[in-house]
Amino acid sequence: MKEVVLHVYDVTNSDSEKTNNTILQINRIFKDRIGLGGIFHSAVQVYGEEEWSFGFCENGSGVFNCPVSKNPMYTYRERIVLGETECTIATVNRILRELSREWPGHSYDLLSRNCNHFCDVLCDRLGVPKLPGWVNRFANAGDTAVVVAENTAFRQAKTEIVNASRVAYRFMAGLTSKNQASPESPGDQNRGGPTFQGTWLKNVVSAGAKPSSSGSTPSQEADDVPPLQRQKSAEQSTRL
Numbered sequence: 001m002k003e004v005v006l007h008v009y010d011v012t013n014s015d016s017e018k019t020n021n022t023i024l025q026i027n028r029i030f031k032d033r034i035g036l037g038g039i040f041h042s043a044v045q046v047y048g049e050e051e052w053s054f055g056f057c058e059n060g061s062g063v064f065n066c067p068v069s070k071n072p073m074y075t076y077r078e079r080i081v082l083g084e085t086e087c088t089i090a091t092v093n094r095i096l097r098e099l100s101r102e103w104p105g106h107s108y109d110l111l112s113r114n115c116n117h118f119c120d121v122l123c124d125r126l127g128v129p130k131l132p133g134w135v136n137r138f139a140n141a142g143d144t145a146v147v148v149a150e151n152t153a154f155r156q157a158k159t160e161i162v163n164a165s166r167v168a169y170r171f172m173a174g175l176t177s178k179n180q181a182s183p184e185s186p187g188d189q190n191r192g193g194p195t196f197q198g199t200w201l202k203n204v205v206s207a208g209a210k211p212s213s214s215g216s217t218p219s220q221e222a223d224d225v226p227p228l229q230r231q232k233s234a235e236q237s238t239r240l
Contacts, residue, residue: 002084004128006119007051008135009041009074030137037137041074042119044082046126047089047228052096054118057105063096063118083128089228095125096228111139 010027012020027038043051043066050065069076087095099122107113116136123130 002047002086004082004085004123004126005045005068006080006082006123006131006135007043007045007069008077008080009043009071010077011039011041012075013073031134035134037134039138040077040116040135041071042116042131042135043071044119044122044126046085046087047092052122053115054103054108055105055115056108060105061100062103062105062108063100080132082123082131085126085128087126092126093228095122099125114139 011023014020014023023039027040030036031038041053043053045051045068049068051068051071052063052065053071054062055064056062069079085092099118103118114136116131116139120130120136
């Protein structure tokens with residue numbers, strides 16, 4: 001499909017129930033009641049049943065994909081149709097490869113370089129409108145971000161989010177390892193062969209993993225089979 005869809009989640013992946021409740025309260029008040037914004041994770045879906053986003057990892061690219069609305073780290077909120085892209089599948093594959101090099105996981109920052117900033121860039125390259133302002137309001141509105149960051153609860157939430165992300169990514173890496181052990185299983189095929197995700201998750205849990213260099217990126221492992229094409233092939237195999 002040429003339709004580009006934004007998937008929005010509440011950021012509730014902390015091990016601290018207090019932190020999760022604080023974030024939910026912020027989202028309810030500032031988004032649901034006032035319409036200003038909140039603390040959200042976002043991902044972009046285009047040509048298939050996978051969504052693409054960006055997250056923290058110590059080494060390698062932070063660009064990853066997962067089944068639409070099924071990111072286990074967050075609480076799914078809603079989908080927003082942003083428009084239709086004129087880009088072909090080949091062009092989208094090229095864009096994703098470029099972004100995988102430009103967005104290393106260690107560059108993640110909650111306020112200045114997060115998943116929502118990544119989705120904005122991806123949407124811009126796809127030629128569709130960027131994210132609604134409320135999705136990344138606290139990060140984009142400098143004065144508001146500074147005020148909120150001075151709040152003790154928010155500073156604690158920021159620390160908890162980053163720490164919880166590391167734990168969650170390790171959890172996802174465990175799931176990936178199990179799927180790789182049974183490459184012919186329907187579950188693995190339904191995931192559509194996440195080209196970047198495999199390397200991205202592996203780097204998170206590999207103690208001696210080295211950062212990707214400009215001459216070697218996760219995307220190069222599948223140059224012959226682009227991520228979206230590989231996903232389509234897997235879906236066809238499943239139907240057969």
